[in-house]
Amino acid sequence: MPALHSTTTPLVGRDDELDQLAGLVGIGATAVSCAVLLAGDAGVGKTRLLSELRDRADRSGWRTLVGHCLDFGDSALPYLPFTEILGRLAQASPDFVADVGAAHPAVRHLLPGQRLLSLPEGAAPETMERSEIFEAVHLVLERLAEDGPLLVLVEDLHWADQSTRDLLSFLFMRGFTGPVAVVASYRSDDLHRRHPLRGAVAQWSRIPGVHRMQLPPLTDASVRSLVRSIHAGPLGEGALHTIVERAEGNAFFAEELVVATEIGSALPDDLAALLLVRLDQLDDAARQAVRAAACAGRQVSHELLAAVAGLDAGSLERALRSAVESNVLVPVGGSYVFRHALLAEAVYDDLLPGERVRLHAAYCEALLSHAVDGTAAELARHARAAHDLVTAVTASIEAGDDAMAVGGPEDAARHYELALGIVGDPVNRPRGLDDVDLVALTIRTSDAVMSAGHPHRALALVQDQLAALPDDTCDADRARLLMTLGTAALMGDTTVNALEATTEALRLVGQEPTVLRAKALSVHAHANADRQRADEAMRWAQQALGLGEQLGLPRVVADATTTLARLEERAGNPEQSQRTFEKIVAQARDDGDVVTELRGLHHLGALHYEAGNLAEARRVYDETTARAAATGRPWAPYGFDARVLAAVTAYVAGEWDDVTRITDVSGEAPPEMAEAVLGAVGMAVAAGRGQVDALERMPRIRAWWDKDGFVSILSGGAGIDLYGDSGDLDAALRVHDEVVGSVTRLWQVDSFLAQIRLGALAVGQLANHVPRVAAAEREAYLRRGDALLAAARESMRRAEVRQRRVGPEGVAWMVRAEAEHLRLRWAGGVDSPDEDTLRAAWEQAVAGFETFRHEFELARTRSRLSVVLRSLGQAAPAREQADLARETAHRLGAEPLLTELRTLGPGAARSRGEAARHDDTLTPREHEILALVAAGRTNGEIARQLFISTKTVSVHVSNILAKLGAAGRTEAAALARRRGLLHD
Structure with missing residues (x-):
C-alpha cells in the first residue's frame, strides 16, 4: 500500500474550493450521504486539496479512508483502491475487520495479504462473485458510518480498472443510509475521447447525490503566493513573473519551476519527462505533427502546420484529431494551441538537433513563399534556428520596428539585439548584409533597450559599437553614435561623461545647418544643463531651437524648449516654466510625440514638487505614469521616473498606503533596476513605521547603489533611520558614508543637495544616541556631527554658487540639519547651546516643514x-x-516616532499607565528616572537623555528615595528590583 500523502506545501488559493467541497459532503454541518467527482488537470492541486479536506474531516471527528489508483497499464489489480482502504482499516481496527470478514468472506478477499502471489503452500485464493464483493464493501462502509460520519477518498480514477469503476457505480447507485461521503478525483486532461472513464463519469453525473466539481487553475496571485512560500530566499519580481507566466496556474509546475530557478535549469528533467509521457501515448503520425507544431511555439495555424508537417491532408487531420483527443493540442479558431506552454517546451527540447533545423527551415520556406500568413517575428525566429542569418537579420529588424510601433520595447530590443549581434560581428558576419546600416541599427537598439528600462545595457552596447568602429568611419556616423551615447548617459546614472561625448559629436558634425547638427546642439544643451552650466546650456539650446525651427524639426524644437524651460525654473521663474511645459505637452499630444509628451509632463511634475505643490505634483506624476503605461513604455525614462516620483510625493504627503500600492510590482515584469528603485521608495515607509525586517531587503537594493544615485539616496535615508532606531549607530553612519561616496562618484560631483537630508538624518541619530554613551566618547560624536553639518552647508553653498534655486524642501532640511546639530551638542553636554537658541532653531525647522509639508518629518x-x-x-x-x-x-x-513621543513627550503618562500600575506612588516620569538611576547614570546624564534640567532630575530622585524609603540611590535600585518596579 502506498504511503498516505503528506506535504508541507501550504494550501494557497483554494479556500473557496475547500469550503465548497466541505459543504457538499457536510463537514462542519450536517453530514450527508453523497459523492463528489473532483476533476482537474495533472498538477493543478487535487491531491493537496483532498489532503486538506481529510484534515478538516479529522478535526471534525469524521473517520477518513483513502485509496489510490495506480498506473499499471493493462495489468492493474482489480479493486486496488479498496484493497488499500481495507488494508489500512485492518491496521487501525483489526477486530472490526476480522468480525466483518468472518461474516462476509468477500472482505477477506480484498485484504492486501490475500492478494499476493506468495500465498502459503497449499493455500488458494477464494473465488468471489462480483455481487458479493460489491455488497461486502457497501456493508463495511455502512457499518463504519454507524459510529459517525465517514469520508472515503479515491484518488486518480483515470488509472482505475474496470472493476473499480463498476464498484463505484454500484456504490453511487445504491447510496447509503448513514453519512458516507465518497470523493473521487481524476485528471480531466487525461480523459481523451476513448478513455473508459469518460463514459463512466457521464453516467455517474446523472445519478442523484453525485456532484461534479472542476478544479480550475490557480490565479496568478495565488501562484505568486505559492512561489514566495516555497522559495528559500529572495526572488526578483522578473523571475517570479516568469514562473507565474510559465506555470499557468498549475501548482505542481510552479513548484518544479522554482526548483529550476534555484538550479539554473530552463525545464527540470523530471517535469519534462512527465510532460512527454503524454506525447509517448500518441501514434507516429500524431507525434510527427505535434513535434512540428512545437517548433512553431505555443500556437500554430493549420495552414502553416500543414506546410511543414510532412503529412498528407488526410493523415494530418487524423494525427491532429488524435492529439486533440489526447489533450495535447487544443483547437482555437483556425489554429492549434498546446494545452500547456511547458508541454510545447518539453516537446521542442526533445527534438534532435537536425530535426529542429529541418523543421525551422521548412517554416522559413513556407513564410517566405507568402503561401501562408505569418509575422516578421515568426520568420526571424525560424530563420535563426535554421541558420539562415541573412533572413534572420532583415526579419529581426522588421520585427523590432513592428514591436516599437505597437508599444513593445522589450520585444523590439530583443529583435534588434539579435540582429545587431550578427551584423556587428566583423569575423562571422555573413555575406548579403552590406546594405544594413550598423550605426542606425545600434541607435534603434539603444532606443529600444532604453525604453524597455535598461539604461545601463543601452549605454554598454553603444560603447561597444563605438570601440569597434573602424578607423575610416565617417565623421557623421561617429557623431551619431556619440550623440546616442550622450543621450543614454543623461538618462541614467553613469561615470560616462555625457558632456564630453556631446562636445565631440558637435565638433564632428561641423558648422553646416544640417539635421544632424540641430540634433547635436539639442543634446549638447541638455548635457550642459545636467552639469549645471546654465549659461552654456542656454546658448546651445537657443541655437538648437533656431536651427530646429529653420529645418522644420518638431522634436528638436520641443527638446530645446524643454531645456530652456528647465533653466528658466532654476533661475527663479517657475511660473513661466510651467506655462512653457504645458504648451510643450499640448503640442506633443497633437503631434503624437509620446517621448516629448512624457518628458514635458515629468518636468512639469518636478516643477510643482520643487514648489511644494504636492497635490498638483502627484496629479501630474500619476497622469504621466498612466500615459507611459498606455503607450507601452512603463519602464522607459520619464514615464517610469514619474511613477517613482509619484510614490515619493505620496510618501512626503503622508499617503503611505498609496506608496505601498504604487511601488507594488506584483504581476508585472519590471527590469531589475526599476524594481530596486521602487523598493527603495518602499523602504522609506518601512523605516517610518519601524519595520526593521525591511533591512533584509537592503542587500538586494544596495547592489544598485553604484549604478543609480536615486536608489542610493532613497534607500540610504531609510537605512540611516532603520539602523539608528534599532540601536546600530555605526551601521547607520556607514550607510550615510557609502551613499555619499557612491552618488558623488556616479554624478561626478563634490556634493549634492540630497546630502543635506542625509546629513540631517545622520546628525539626528547621533543626537539620539549620544546620551547613552560615556562622557569620554561624546567628543567623537560631536566631531562627527560637526563634519556632517559642514558637508550639508557646503552642499547648500555650492547650489547657491551655481545659481540654482533651492526649493522649500531643501530649505527645510537645511534648517533641520542646523537644529539637529544644536540638539546633539545639548544632549552631549559639550559646548551646549542656550535653550533660547535651541528653541528658535527648532521652531524654524517646524516652520520649514510646514511650508514644504512633509507630514512625517513635520511631526518628527x-x-x-x-x-x-x-x-x-x-x-x-x-x-x-x-x-x-x-x-x-x-x-x-509611525511606531519609532510614537516611541519617541512616549519616552519624551507629554503623552508619556498615558503610554506608561501599565507600568504605573505596579506602584501607584511612583509617577511615570519617576519610573523612567528610577530605571536610569538603577543603570548608574548621574543626574546630569539623566537630564541630557531626557532633555530636562539637572535640577528637575534632582527633585525627582529625592521624591523617589522618599517614596521607596531608601537612604540612597543604590538602596533605591535594590528595593525597586525586589518590588518588580524594574524590568530588563
Missing part, C-alpha cells in the same frame, strides 16, 4: 520641539506640539 520635528519647550517650562505649547505630532504618527503608523 514637532516632537523634538516639544521637548525643548518642556525643558523651558512651557508646558502648554509643548503639549500642543506633541499632540499634533502624535496625531500624525498614529495616522501613519
Whole structure:
C-alpha cells in the first residue's frame, strides 16, 4: 500500500474550493450521504486539496479512508483502491475487520495479504462473485458510518480498472443510509475521447447525490503566493513573473519551476519527462505533427502546420484529431494551441538537433513563399534556428520596428539585439548584409533597450559599437553614435561623461545647418544643463531651437524648449516654466510625440514638487505614469521616473498606503533596476513605521547603489533611520558614508543637495544616541556631527554658487540639519547651546516643514520641539506640539516616532499607565528616572537623555528615595528590583 500523502506545501488559493467541497459532503454541518467527482488537470492541486479536506474531516471527528489508483497499464489489480482502504482499516481496527470478514468472506478477499502471489503452500485464493464483493464493501462502509460520519477518498480514477469503476457505480447507485461521503478525483486532461472513464463519469453525473466539481487553475496571485512560500530566499519580481507566466496556474509546475530557478535549469528533467509521457501515448503520425507544431511555439495555424508537417491532408487531420483527443493540442479558431506552454517546451527540447533545423527551415520556406500568413517575428525566429542569418537579420529588424510601433520595447530590443549581434560581428558576419546600416541599427537598439528600462545595457552596447568602429568611419556616423551615447548617459546614472561625448559629436558634425547638427546642439544643451552650466546650456539650446525651427524639426524644437524651460525654473521663474511645459505637452499630444509628451509632463511634475505643490505634483506624476503605461513604455525614462516620483510625493504627503500600492510590482515584469528603485521608495515607509525586517531587503537594493544615485539616496535615508532606531549607530553612519561616496562618484560631483537630508538624518541619530554613551566618547560624536553639518552647508553653498534655486524642501532640511546639530551638542553636554537658541532653531525647522509639508518629518520635528519647550517650562505649547505630532504618527503608523513621543513627550503618562500600575506612588516620569538611576547614570546624564534640567532630575530622585524609603540611590535600585518596579 502506498504511503498516505503528506506535504508541507501550504494550501494557497483554494479556500473557496475547500469550503465548497466541505459543504457538499457536510463537514462542519450536517453530514450527508453523497459523492463528489473532483476533476482537474495533472498538477493543478487535487491531491493537496483532498489532503486538506481529510484534515478538516479529522478535526471534525469524521473517520477518513483513502485509496489510490495506480498506473499499471493493462495489468492493474482489480479493486486496488479498496484493497488499500481495507488494508489500512485492518491496521487501525483489526477486530472490526476480522468480525466483518468472518461474516462476509468477500472482505477477506480484498485484504492486501490475500492478494499476493506468495500465498502459503497449499493455500488458494477464494473465488468471489462480483455481487458479493460489491455488497461486502457497501456493508463495511455502512457499518463504519454507524459510529459517525465517514469520508472515503479515491484518488486518480483515470488509472482505475474496470472493476473499480463498476464498484463505484454500484456504490453511487445504491447510496447509503448513514453519512458516507465518497470523493473521487481524476485528471480531466487525461480523459481523451476513448478513455473508459469518460463514459463512466457521464453516467455517474446523472445519478442523484453525485456532484461534479472542476478544479480550475490557480490565479496568478495565488501562484505568486505559492512561489514566495516555497522559495528559500529572495526572488526578483522578473523571475517570479516568469514562473507565474510559465506555470499557468498549475501548482505542481510552479513548484518544479522554482526548483529550476534555484538550479539554473530552463525545464527540470523530471517535469519534462512527465510532460512527454503524454506525447509517448500518441501514434507516429500524431507525434510527427505535434513535434512540428512545437517548433512553431505555443500556437500554430493549420495552414502553416500543414506546410511543414510532412503529412498528407488526410493523415494530418487524423494525427491532429488524435492529439486533440489526447489533450495535447487544443483547437482555437483556425489554429492549434498546446494545452500547456511547458508541454510545447518539453516537446521542442526533445527534438534532435537536425530535426529542429529541418523543421525551422521548412517554416522559413513556407513564410517566405507568402503561401501562408505569418509575422516578421515568426520568420526571424525560424530563420535563426535554421541558420539562415541573412533572413534572420532583415526579419529581426522588421520585427523590432513592428514591436516599437505597437508599444513593445522589450520585444523590439530583443529583435534588434539579435540582429545587431550578427551584423556587428566583423569575423562571422555573413555575406548579403552590406546594405544594413550598423550605426542606425545600434541607435534603434539603444532606443529600444532604453525604453524597455535598461539604461545601463543601452549605454554598454553603444560603447561597444563605438570601440569597434573602424578607423575610416565617417565623421557623421561617429557623431551619431556619440550623440546616442550622450543621450543614454543623461538618462541614467553613469561615470560616462555625457558632456564630453556631446562636445565631440558637435565638433564632428561641423558648422553646416544640417539635421544632424540641430540634433547635436539639442543634446549638447541638455548635457550642459545636467552639469549645471546654465549659461552654456542656454546658448546651445537657443541655437538648437533656431536651427530646429529653420529645418522644420518638431522634436528638436520641443527638446530645446524643454531645456530652456528647465533653466528658466532654476533661475527663479517657475511660473513661466510651467506655462512653457504645458504648451510643450499640448503640442506633443497633437503631434503624437509620446517621448516629448512624457518628458514635458515629468518636468512639469518636478516643477510643482520643487514648489511644494504636492497635490498638483502627484496629479501630474500619476497622469504621466498612466500615459507611459498606455503607450507601452512603463519602464522607459520619464514615464517610469514619474511613477517613482509619484510614490515619493505620496510618501512626503503622508499617503503611505498609496506608496505601498504604487511601488507594488506584483504581476508585472519590471527590469531589475526599476524594481530596486521602487523598493527603495518602499523602504522609506518601512523605516517610518519601524519595520526593521525591511533591512533584509537592503542587500538586494544596495547592489544598485553604484549604478543609480536615486536608489542610493532613497534607500540610504531609510537605512540611516532603520539602523539608528534599532540601536546600530555605526551601521547607520556607514550607510550615510557609502551613499555619499557612491552618488558623488556616479554624478561626478563634490556634493549634492540630497546630502543635506542625509546629513540631517545622520546628525539626528547621533543626537539620539549620544546620551547613552560615556562622557569620554561624546567628543567623537560631536566631531562627527560637526563634519556632517559642514558637508550639508557646503552642499547648500555650492547650489547657491551655481545659481540654482533651492526649493522649500531643501530649505527645510537645511534648517533641520542646523537644529539637529544644536540638539546633539545639548544632549552631549559639550559646548551646549542656550535653550533660547535651541528653541528658535527648532521652531524654524517646524516652520520649514510646514511650508514644504512633509507630514512625517513635520511631526518628527514637532516632537523634538516639544521637548525643548518642556525643558523651558512651557508646558502648554509643548503639549500642543506633541499632540499634533502624535496625531500624525498614529495616522501613519509611525511606531519609532510614537516611541519617541512616549519616552519624551507629554503623552508619556498615558503610554506608561501599565507600568504605573505596579506602584501607584511612583509617577511615570519617576519610573523612567528610577530605571536610569538603577543603570548608574548621574543626574546630569539623566537630564541630557531626557532633555530636562539637572535640577528637575534632582527633585525627582529625592521624591523617589522618599517614596521607596531608601537612604540612597543604590538602596533605591535594590528595593525597586525586589518590588518588580524594574524590568530588563
